[in-house]
Amino acid sequence: MIWHRPKKPVSVRIEEFCYGGAIATLHVKRMNCYEKLWLMPTLALSRAAAVLIYKIASAALSDYNAYMIRYKHALALNPYFGDSTALIGVFPPTGLEYIAASIKDLGGKVTLLDLRHEKAYQDPRALSQFIRNEIDLLCVSIRWQSRFEEVCDFVSQLPPEVCTIVGGYKATEEVESLFNHCPNIDMIVRGEGEDIIKQVVTGVPYKDILGLSYRENGGVVHNEIAPLPDITRIPFPDRSLRKHNYCLLKHGVRLSTHTFDTLLTTRGCPFKCKFCTFSLNPLGQKRNYTERPVESVIEELKTIAADVVLISDDNLFTNPNRSEQLCDLIIENKIKKIFIAQTRIDIAKHPRVLDKAEKAGFKVFLIGVESPHDWILKQLQKGFTQQQARDAFAVLTQYDFYLHGYFIYGNIGETEEEMLYIPKFAKEIKLDSITFQKLRVERFSPLKEVVEETPGYYYNRIGGSVYSDHYGRKELRQIRNRIRSEFYDRPQVIHIIRKAWRIGLVTGPDLMDAFLRLPLLMYGLARRKAREKR
Numbered sequence: 001m002i003w004h005r006p007k008k009p010v011s012v013r014i015e016e017f018c019y020g021g022a023i024a025t026l027h028v029k030r031m032n033c034y035e036k037l038w039l040m041p042t043l044a045l046s047r048a049a050a051v052l053i054y055k056i057a058s059a060a061l062s063d064y065n066a067y068m069i070r071y072k073h074a075l076a077l078n079p080y081f082g083d084s085t086a087l088i089g090v091f092p093p094t095g096l097e098y099i100a101a102s103i104k105d106l107g108g109k110v111t112l113l114d115l116r117h118e119k120a121y122q123d124p125r126a127l128s129q130f131i132r133n134e135i136d137l138l139c140v141s142i143r144w145q146s147r148f149e150e151v152c153d154f155v156s157q158l159p160p161e162v163c164t165i166v167g168g169y170k171a172t173e174e175v176e177s178l179f180n181h182c183p184n185i186d187m188i189v190r191g192e193g194e195d196i197i198k199q200v201v202t203g204v205p206y207k208d209i210l211g212l213s214y215r216e217n218g219g220v221v222h223n224e225i226a227p228l229p230d231i232t233r234i235p236f237p238d239r240s241l242r243k244h245n246y247c248l249l250k251h252g253v254r255l256s257t258h259t260f261d262t263l264l265t266t267r268g269c270p271f272k273c274k275f276c277t278f279s280l281n282p283l284g285q286k287r288n289y290t291e292r293p294v295e296s297v298i299e300e301l302k303t304i305a306a307d308v309v310l311i312s313d314d315n316l317f318t319n320p321n322r323s324e325q326l327c328d329l330i331i332e333n334k335i336k337k338i339f340i341a342q343t344r345i346d347i348a349k350h351p352r353v354l355d356k357a358e359k360a361g362f363k364v365f366l367i368g369v370e371s372p373h374d375w376i377l378k379q380l381q382k383g384f385t386q387q388q389a390r391d392a393f394a395v396l397t398q399y400d401f402y403l404h405g406y407f408i409y410g411n412i413g414e415t416e417e418e419m420l421y422i423p424k425f426a427k428e429i430k431l432d433s434i435t436f437q438k439l440r441v442e443r444f445s446p447l448k449e450v451v452e453e454t455p456g457y458y459y460n461r462i463g464g465s466v467y468s469d470h471y472g473r474k475e476l477r478q479i480r481n482r483i484r485s486e487f488y489d490r491p492q493v494i495h496i497i498r499k500a501w502r503i504g505l506v507t508g509p510d511l512m513d514a515f516l517r518l519p520l521l522m523y524g525l526a527r528r529k530a531r532e533k534r
């Protein structure tokens, strides 16, 4: 047999097995469909001989598959850039790095381009030129509602002749509209993509790949939902592909000397807060809570160069015993980092874990408080009361952690007065900073029904923001501005800077540097404001 390196991904597999023989087929991908180019019938005189031949052929071909190059050069593309995403420039595109890690041993070269750092390739013509010259597999990650339209326009301008696969949270939510908007997209991987992308690049026929949507005969085929990957055995995200450090940028101005990275130690969340779709993937599948072995987390941590690490788990302290073990191992291994973690207030019940977390370098906790009102906390099924939140913060504020709280306003039945209690309450419980979001419902959000059944309430199909006859977009924007200005008054801003400096989140040189760059920052802000006005 003479095999040649194909220009496009190919697959070899046993197509059929029947009494008397097996047929192996070579599939070659041309545009959007596989063509059978070559058949290898193996005849056998008896069923036993056929089984034997089938097994030998399977083994030989699957061995061959492992070494076969499905692509010469894959491009993993993070298509987000621009001012409005400046703050998330802090963190690398972790999901895409997981995808790159999954395909990197399956053949050709993998390049990762993060457009936030690639000014030249922010022009789709320049990027297309590069793709035409170099790339035969394009993998794009679409994760957020924000800038969705712009990202679709951008992706649709990339070369249609190159096999294009898209994945990510938002891509999964918007499969049909992405296929409609971008004729060059060949496939969309729905949900967590590590196992699915492997099957695509090793040439498993599309029809057999769970979790894949693809074009066929002018239509789109959606295969069944895929089982969730086992996170105890997937490779670490491939950080070796980065060309840049990730740091705190605002309007192109670097605000800190720290470098940033993310780390996932668990996936999913066992709680069932009614507004939250964190642990629901966009297909409505609940991500069962799964932990990585702490030793593997430490191994990964040792490969991280950045000095600030955001642990992206929905709630790092779901299992306090494991969190304690993790802290012990960080201390034992003398890993010196600043850690940021998302948690529930329940962590306050575990002072031993808090002591160890402080020693291990945990400095920032991002905590879902959601509302100061018991009836709303109940409606959201948050699982605690206002008093319990007060008690928890009485404990947490004894430590030198920077405490950031998340709130939701515009809840069903919530009055303006109740919304405006958020900044007061946040100050009463001594939160250092807060973010507040309008109530949103996504496609499978358990709150969706409640909104639909409540007279006077409705939600936007795009983005899922919830409005009511009393509180429309304009009213909620005004309330948001008031919450912001009442919380972020001058003393609070001074408190934030002092605290960030005291606990080592920013250094003296950072402050000096930020001060010197202030004019640039103001210029960036002014430009953005002018653009928004236009």
Ligand code: B12
Residues within 6 Å of the ligand: 084, 085, 088, 091, 092, 093, 094, 095, 096, 098, 099, 139, 140, 141, 142, 143, 144, 145, 146, 165, 166, 167, 168, 169, 170, 173, 189, 191, 192, 193, 194, 197, 262, 264, 268, 276, 277, 278, 279, 312, 313, 314, 437
């Ligand atoms: C950590 C996190 C962040 C971090 C980002 C860290 C990072 N590395 O980028 C920070 C704090 C910066 C952040 C910011 C925001 N976030 Co966020 N974030 C998360 C969180 C909790 C975890 C993300 C994560 O790391 N997941 C694990 C990785 C492995 O999964 P993944 O990225 O989805 O990638 C997998 C698949 O999607 C797929 N995949 C992804 N790309 C590709 C590409 C290809 C080719 C393929 C085949 C597959 C594939 O395979 C990957 C591996 O399994 C999720 C909730 C969640 N549990 O997922 C919310 C979430 C993604 N964030 C969300 C939101 C809303 C935001 C903000 C808008 C919040 C805000 N108002 O500021 C901002 C975004 C700002 C912006 N874009 O302008 C929403 C998105 C919902 C939506 N439809 O828009 C989520 C889903 C939470 C939620 N349910 O509300 N976030």
Ligand code: SF4
Residues within 6 Å of the ligand: 269, 270, 271, 272, 273, 276, 277, 278, 279, 314, 315, 344, 368
């Ligand atoms: S809000 Fe937090 S605790 Fe509640 S379900 Fe979502 S991730 Fe879990």
